[in-house]
Amino acid sequence: MAKKISVVIPTYNEQDNVEAIYAAVTEQFEKNLNKYGYEIIFIDNCSKDATREKISGVCEKDKNVKAIFNAKNFGPFNSPYYGLLQMTGDCVIMLCADFQDPVELIPVFVAEWEAGRKIVAGIKTASKENGFMYYLRTKYYDFVKKFSEVEQIEHFTGFGLYDRSFIEVLRKLDDPTPFLRGIVAELGFERKEIPYTQAKRRAGKTSTNWYTLYDAAMLSITSYTKIGLRSATLAGFIMALIFSLAGLVYLIYKLCFWNSFQLGLAPMLIGVFFLGAVQLFFIGIMGEYILSINTRMKKRPLVIEEKRINFSKKH
Numbered sequence: 001m002a003k004k005i006s007v008v009i010p011t012y013n014e015q016d017n018v019e020a021i022y023a024a025v026t027e028q029f030e031k032n033l034n035k036y037g038y039e040i041i042f043i044d045n046c047s048k049d050a051t052r053e054k055i056s057g058v059c060e061k062d063k064n065v066k067a068i069f070n071a072k073n074f075g076p077f078n079s080p081y082y083g084l085l086q087m088t089g090d091c092v093i094m095l096c097a098d099f100q101d102p103v104e105l106i107p108v109f110v111a112e113w114e115a116g117r118k119i120v121a122g123i124k125t126a127s128k129e130n131g132f133m134y135y136l137r138t139k140y141y142d143f144v145k146k147f148s149e150v151e152q153i154e155h156f157t158g159f160g161l162y163d164r165s166f167i168e169v170l171r172k173l174d175d176p177t178p179f180l181r182g183i184v185a186e187l188g189f190e191r192k193e194i195p196y197t198q199a200k201r202r203a204g205k206t207s208t209n210w211y212t213l214y215d216a217a218m219l220s221i222t223s224y225t226k227i228g229l230r231s232a233t234l235a236g237f238i239m240a241l242i243f244s245l246a247g248l249v250y251l252i253y254k255l256c257f258w259n260s261f262q263l264g265l266a267p268m269l270i271g272v273f274f275l276g277a278v279q280l281f282f283i284g285i286m287g288e289y290i291l292s293i294n295t296r297m298k299k300r301p302l303v304i305e306e307k308r309i310n311f312s313k314k315h
Contacts, residue, residue: 004037005029005110006089010080011055012045012073014097018054021095022065024103032107042097043068043083045075059309067309074303080158081178082302085171086311093161098201101159108194109161118163118189124155127198151185153193163189176300235278243275 007025011018022040029038042055044067052069059065068086070079084092091113095101101122109120137155158180169187170178184191 002035002037003091004039004089005033006087006092007038007040007106008080008083008087008092008094009040009042009097010045010076010083010094011042011047011051011097012076012079013047013049013051015047015050015054017097017099018042018051019058021097021099021103022058022062024099025095025106026062028103028106033110036110037089038064039087039089040065041068041083041086042066043079043086044070045079046070046073056309063310066311067307068303068305068311069307069309071304071306077177077179078302081170081180084162084167084180085302087164087167089164091161091163092167095159096157100198100201101157102196102199105194105196112192112194113161113163117161117192118166119184119191120161121153121156121184121191121193122159123153123193123195124157124198125195128200153181153185156181156184158184160184160191160194165189174299176302178302235282239275239278 009021009025014021025040026038029036040062042058042065044052044055046069052067055065055067059067066086068083073079074082080094084094091110093106093109095103095106105122109122112120162184166188170183173183173187175183
């Protein structure tokens with residue numbers, strides 16, 4: 001019996017890319033992977049354009065194409081992760097609909113999988129998008145790697161192949177705020193990394209903004225590092241030491257030069273405002289950790305489905 005490969009494609013406002021990415025993926029199977037069965041799973045995160053109509057049309061034409069329509073937008077992490085869990089193949093490949101993940105690597109991933117690799121990860125070594133953003137991401141990875149107790153995979157977006165055995169690990173996690181990139185590094189099998197250059201979007205406008213980048217950074221930091229809380233403790237100790245020494249110096253000066261040494265309000269005001277700023281900063285950091293704990297404790301489902309297309313009833 002032929003092995004089956006699942007392909008998961010998350011979408012959000014990708015009306016101009018849906019049909020093209022479907023054609024590109026099926027072309028790879030027809031030309032390079034014709035001995036395999038396949039399924040393509042589109043999981044749409046409540047698009048506001050005609051993405052769902054396009055996906056429905058593709059599903060009508062090809063019963064190997066399946067679709068999940070979320071009831072609302074559940075964010076850029078939950079929806080793709082949930083899509084992976086719905087695979088029925090022997091392995092699953094996840095790629096973006098915007099062609100920034102090269103479909104030409106699908107046969108390469110499958111060849112590595114057939115050679116025994118349980119995880120094959122696509123790693124961006126360059127990007128044709130904004131160079132400044134690529135630089136910032138590099139520095140972010142350098143920062144997290146220094147303070148994380150878990151290995152971090154640089155410039156890994158989730159694009160890659162995952163064996164069914166690893167998906168079974170994901171299904172048992174029951175994590176309401178999954179961060180796939182960190183989970184692959186922490187719990188994944190030995191992997192093969194395949195370098196690639198990230199292309200520009202084929203069409204449409206990216207939904208990634210500074211808020212989603214910040215959200216990803218905070219999720220990674222609060223999940224895999226203690227640097228926020230440890231830095232608050234360290235900063236508190238250093239500030240206490242500095243201001244204790246400053247207070248002692250002022251006391252000595254005042255005792256030695258009682259009449260001529262004037263304390264003034266400026267040092268006290270500067271100290272109060274500085275300490276207030278430091279406290280607010282670290283209260284915010286601790287708030288991020290508390291928010292992460294609170295979200296996990298609520299145990300909300302990853303997504304709520306509105307509709308499925310072409311899935312069997314038993315699935």
